[in-house]
Amino acid sequence: MAPRIAATAAEAVANIHDGATVMIGGFGNAGQPMELIDALLDCGASNLTVVNNNAGQADAGLALLIKERRVSKVICSFPRQSDSWHFDEAYRAGELELELVPQGNLAERIRAAGAGIGGFFTPTGYGTMLAEGKETRMIDGRGYVLETPIHAEFALIKALRADTLGNLVYRKTARNFGPIMATAAKQSIVQVDEIVAPGSLDPENVITPGIFIDTLVTIGDTNS
Amino acid sequence: MAPRIAATAAEAVANIHDGATVMIGGFGNAGQPMELIDALLDCGASNLTVVNNNAGQADAGLALLIKERRVSKVICSFPRQSDSWHFDEAYRAGELELELVPQGNLAERIRAAGAGIGGFFTPTGYGTMLAEGKETRMIDGRGYVLETPIHAEFALIKALRADTLGNLVYRKTARNFGPIMATAAKQSIVQVDEIVAPGSLDPENVITPGIFIDTLVTIGDTNS
């Protein structure tokens, strides 16, 4: 199904409900779908599980969702930063569950969900605290940990450009988690700088095929 | 290390030795590195294990390697075709071992090798002859089979264009196995229509980063 084209970010995220698992793209500010996150803040959904590389910075975006106690669990690799004060406070208060995952395992678990893989053995994290309680196995003399897919109901993604069929291209290191989160969520919601006609994107250069995309919204050119 | 640029296909494959495991890209003729395969035939290496989607067609390429009994084992998904007579004969004569793998598991096992994954649970093949003897597991009520990575010493790949750093772009459905085989082999040998200077390929559109490529050879424009 060709994606719905929402008129506003608010309309794009309107289906996100209490208790949903929401993947949010971005590494630092690059690729962070800030307008969609702001709309999620406005829409009022709570008790969210958020999958993101980080856990919010300063007083914006995901950090505000956490400040408002709308997030009950964060699955991420790097929550603690110099300006992650809202995460730090909620976590220390015991009001926010944290599942800490090495970044590559986070990425591979998201990919596995999108790719229909039931689990995989990874050497990353073997012998560490983060493998405690997980199944391990020696394969050809090396230790591996069994990791499981991370599925989500929604993904919020920022791309550079989409065609009306949902095919996406990204920009530089802002690509990061977008392509894999788009495959792992039941509904992928994407903010782009512009939406173009089918045939405007070279089929060789499409990074995310439109099959993975459910909703598009144009946010104007946020890169310049 | 920037790839070696070989003057001829013969020079490109000269390191391939008896007993080597060689991945060969292509699906049908699309993406098949025909000149590299011919050079492999000429170089005389024998007792090869070949990983390919098929097992040769008619009287060319991989089929001739099999005819000459240079291949002791084929790992593939679809050996039997109307014109796979050399495979058929060698197989029926018991002179060629066959490991038959569903196409998606073949692709994912090749990717796993390149990605450092020790094994993965896939639903494909569960409950079938091709899962016999393999570890299985029920995950969330669904049956999965544990599949293992397929590594190789060499990969023979056809791409459209390379820069001198080995960055590759492909053409249409000829992309098929090239990008994953490049990651799974210790030495990836690529035939291209042309080699261009660094900076000539848009970094957004590179499909195979040069880190995976060891040898390049120009074979002229084989597409027109």
Place this chain on the structure above:
Amino acid sequence: MSTFTTTDAALTRDEMAKIVAVDIPAGAFVNLGIGQPTNVSNFLTSEQGVTLHTENGMLGMGPVATGDEIDGDLINAGKIPVTELPGASYFHQADSFAMMRGGHLDVCVLGAFQVSGGGDLANWHTGAPGAIPAVGGAMDLAIGAKSTWVMMGLFTKAGESKLVETLSYPVTGLGCVSRIYTESAIFDLADNKVTVRSTHGISFDELVARLPVDLHKA
């Protein structure tokens, strides 16, 4: 209210393909396998906005290429030259099969040797002694799509039903088929129950007499 229908004549291959095409939801992402099911594409309308996937690495596949359109680098899973439509995309084999295995395709239409009442599919191997096996993407297609439909003749040349209680041919996928289109009848499979949606050139009672599975009328 019964939705059961019947026609006097058995369906031709084109009629079967047309019915499958009509049943495909608007906007669906579809894989038509190889062989007979690919004929369905000839009956899809542009209003349906269906996107075709070919597992060798493409979404947005167009019709079979002819004349100057033929390009050896642009083929379908049956290795037949095809065309690309505006909005197409190319991807490698691992991404293509991840798309299938991950449940992103809406419908996959396949041929079959046999289907069991429980939806088990056999379509990759006759199991005959000396037969050289070849599987390709059959097992991935069988279990990957949200819905797997089969198009096949209902009876063997010897007149035996190919809708069976238990497969005698080697399994391709377990419990994966949800609909079977044949020249004589169309079946919906769900929860180990086989519902006959329509019969063609055969009555429901004759069908009950000839098939080894319990049948329900729609």
Place this chain on the structure above:
Amino acid sequence: MSTFTTTDAALTRDEMAKIVAVDIPAGAFVNLGIGQPTNVSNFLTSEQGVTLHTENGMLGMGPVATGDEIDGDLINAGKIPVTELPGASYFHQADSFAMMRGGHLDVCVLGAFQVSGGGDLANWHTGAPGAIPAVGGAMDLAIGAKSTWVMMGLFTKAGESKLVETLSYPVTGLGCVSRIYTESAIFDLADNKVTVRSTHGISFDELVARLPVDLHKA
């Protein structure tokens, strides 16, 4: 023939970075983590043809961006704006970490809290009560590259050796470190044997006296 060398003064941070840079083989693909090791890039020569990887999704990373070059969409793993060199490429997170985990990078240079004589690395978590843990790509970097090198101060502020018999900090990766660069000495680690390649501002004998692991002179 001994290859052991010594200097009177401890190495400065820049001197350490320069030695690391010289040790990186020509044409290598390298990840310099975040913090102190990124300084190594300032001492790589263009003749070396080293390609830098940043795990947020890029090969061919150039120097830190300044002025008009600064682009919020082009940052390194430390979230610092950088530039791209001709021949660069971008890829997503799963591909980037597949590249690391699959052993395609030649060298990764990391900071550390502790390294054991067997090459175990601790650099992600102090283990202090109440500390909020954050791991990022540390565990992937530790075990992914063909060679993992550490740059660190050899002693804590309290004067304790950070080259230890057994880690007291939480593990990042087991048996992964093959070389340690410190202000006081450079160590090669292999097969549970620690070889001192050079000393700086300290004698080999003093080093033996202060470190809790068996040391061999190169």
